[in-house]
Amino acid sequence: MHYPRHEFPIKEMDFVRAGEASLQVKKILREMKAENDLVRRATIACYEAEINAVVYGRDGVMSLEVDDEGIYIYVEDKGDGIPDIEQAMMEGFSTATEEIREMGFGAGMGLPNIMKNADEFTISSAVGEGTRLKIIFRSGWTTEEA
């Protein structure tokens, strides 16, 4: 079975359109008849990653790939990068500005929540170059309906 690859641009500090890429992913997964819990987990993880890319990423791209084994989401940005990933993964650690916090984000909960929802999660980052997330979902994924 062949599945197309999808790419969605993420624009820096665009808080009006933030979330659109994740909602596209949600729509595609629904059309593939993925089960509700899987769609919810995947979309929450995408949205957390998308908000991060909007805030810190200086433009980025979210890509969605699907095969018979799972759903693969990549979020890449060209931001400042993360100097200490271990620290960034700690719940409560945040470098968010007041503006971000006023929107209801920036509590240092995003990356841990991606980890919680994903079946596999890897993050790599280079200071001055950007950050790359790979988020994989396998459990609950069945292609019988697709």
Next chain:
Amino acid sequence: MIKSNSESGTSLRHVVKILNAEVLTGEEPLDQTVQHVECTDLMSQVLAFIKSGNLLLTGLTNIQVVNTADISGLIGVVFVRGRSPSKEVIAKAKEVGLPLFLTSYSMYEAAGHLYLNGLPGSTE
């Protein structure tokens, strides 16, 4: 105090009545049942902890509240203290089928009224 609904939840229509709320998203069936209510201005908290099917009370009115509620599968959002979101936010909610409500009660008062009417929090 009406406590008879505590086991089976309360309809959105009843919530509207309790909070003397305005339905911002227009004609909705409002038959869905609210099981639990959450109060927060922190969308990260909604994304991390709140189960689908819950009703959110919040003081924030930006478009990310609608995205967060939609993505988390919430049953609806109540904006407190009479602070209404923009028409773009309301349009977005209509598009995704998320009912929005506006009450003049503060978060504390709105939560209190719902609690007294038998709607529990999610840790109960």
